[in-house]
Amino acid sequence: xxxxxxxxxxxxxxxxxxxxxxxxxxxxxxxxxxxxxxxxxxxxxxxxxxxxxxxxxxxxxxxxxxxxxxxxxxxxxxxxxxxxxxxxxxxxxxxxxxxxxxxxxxxxxxxxxxxxxxxxxxxxxxxxxxxxxxxxxxxxxxxxxxxxxxxxxxxxxxxxxxxxxxxxxxxxxxxxxxxxxxxxxxxxxxxxxxxxxxxxxxxxxxxxxxxxxxxxxxxxxxxxxxxxxxxxxxxxxx
Numbered sequence: 001x002x003x004x005x006x007x008x009x010x011x012x013x014x015x016x017x018x019x020x021x022x023x024x025x026x027x028x029x030x031x032x033x034x035x036x037x038x039x040x041x042x043x044x045x046x047x048x049x050x051x052x053x054x055x056x057x058x059x060x061x062x063x064x065x066x067x068x069x070x071x072x073x074x075x076x077x078x079x080x081x082x083x084x085x086x087x088x089x090x091x092x093x094x095x096x097x098x099x100x101x102x103x104x105x106x107x108x109x110x111x112x113x114x115x116x117x118x119x120x121x122x123x124x125x126x127x128x129x130x131x132x133x134x135x136x137x138x139x140x141x142x143x144x145x146x147x148x149x150x151x152x153x154x155x156x157x158x159x160x161x162x163x164x165x166x167x168x169x170x171x172x173x174x175x176x177x178x179x180x181x182x183x184x185x186x187x188x189x190x191x192x193x194x195x196x197x198x199x200x201x202x203x204x205x206x207x208x209x210x211x212x213x214x215x216x217x218x219x220x221x222x223x224x225x226x227x228x229x230x231x232x233x234x235x236x237x238x
Contacts (some may be wrong), residue, residue, distance in 0.1 A: 004100040006031065007039055008107045014050060014060040016096065021057040076113060080120040088124035089173060091137035112236075128176055133195050137171065140180055140201065144168040147207050149185075153200040154193055161199065166191070167208045169216045183214045190219045 006029050013020055013028065022036040029036070037054055041214050044050050052058035071079070083098040090098070129137075143150050150168055155161045166182040178195035212218070 001101050002100065003039075005107065007043060008104065010036070010039055010043065011048065011060070016059060019052070019057040019059045022054060025058075050064050051237060071109070072178070073116065076116050077122065080117055081122040084122065085124045088126050089129050091141060092131070092134040093138045094141070095134070108122040128177075130196075133178065136195055136198055136201050137178060139203075140168050140195075141173060143171065143203060147209070149204040149206050149208055150182075151200075151202050152193070152205045154183050155197045155199060162186070166193075166203050167214065169219060171195075181216070183208075183221055190222060 009029055010025060013025060022033045022040070026033045027038045032158075040050060040052075040058055049061040050058050051061060080102065083102050086098040087095040102117065106117050109117075140150065147167070149165050151163065151165050153161055153163050164184055164186040166180075166184050169181045169183065171180050172181065178196060180193045180198075182191055182193065183189075184191040
């Protein structure tokens with residue numbers, strides 16, 4: 001059973017004010033009590049009103065219900081297509097999240113709409129983005145959110161490699177190529193790096209604070225002023 005399905009089932013079992021032990025939940029869902037404890041903690045952290053404790057049991061306060069999800073035919077097609085594209089072209093973590101999102105949506109849809117998910121014949125190839133690049137995308141996405149400085153090894157279009165510390169600002173997907181826009185501390189300027197030319201990436205052990213002139217909004221202004229600035233698939237990151 002997928003984890004998203006299991007979380008949904010836990011919520012269902014706790015409805016109605018019943019006190020249910022982790023042992024019973026584990027038996028019903030065929031997982032260990034430790035897994036149930038972890039799932040309950042995750043549900044509580046997202047705001048699901050579950051009361052109780054390990055060794056005693058759990059129950060859900062009255063008045064909680066999953067919000068109804070009603071999508072049109074076109075909305076379902078868009079969601080499925082988007083999730084499958086993320087699974088094909090995104091990072092490994094993004095791909096798993098896209099699958100779980102579809103499971104969660106399908107779990108609360110009426111049967112006719114739920115069947116439409118399986119009938120949506122929109123697909124994307126799985127061989128475009130390499131496993132290495134998927135891992136790089138995940139590292140960069142997390143570092144961008146946490147404002148972590150990254151140390152990268154990068155090869156330009158002529159194969160020359162440089163090492164540098166950068167401040168990741170955003171990722172762009174161009175059909176087959178991902179690029180990273182960052183503030184390059186070596187060049188003291190904005191640079192765009194092709195993900196498939198990043199040979200190594202690791203956190204530098206420090207975070208950066210937003211500074212005037214070095215943020216994404218500033219980068220956009222630079223692009224608007226300079227018609228020659230390259231940030232797409234031909235970006236060099238020199």
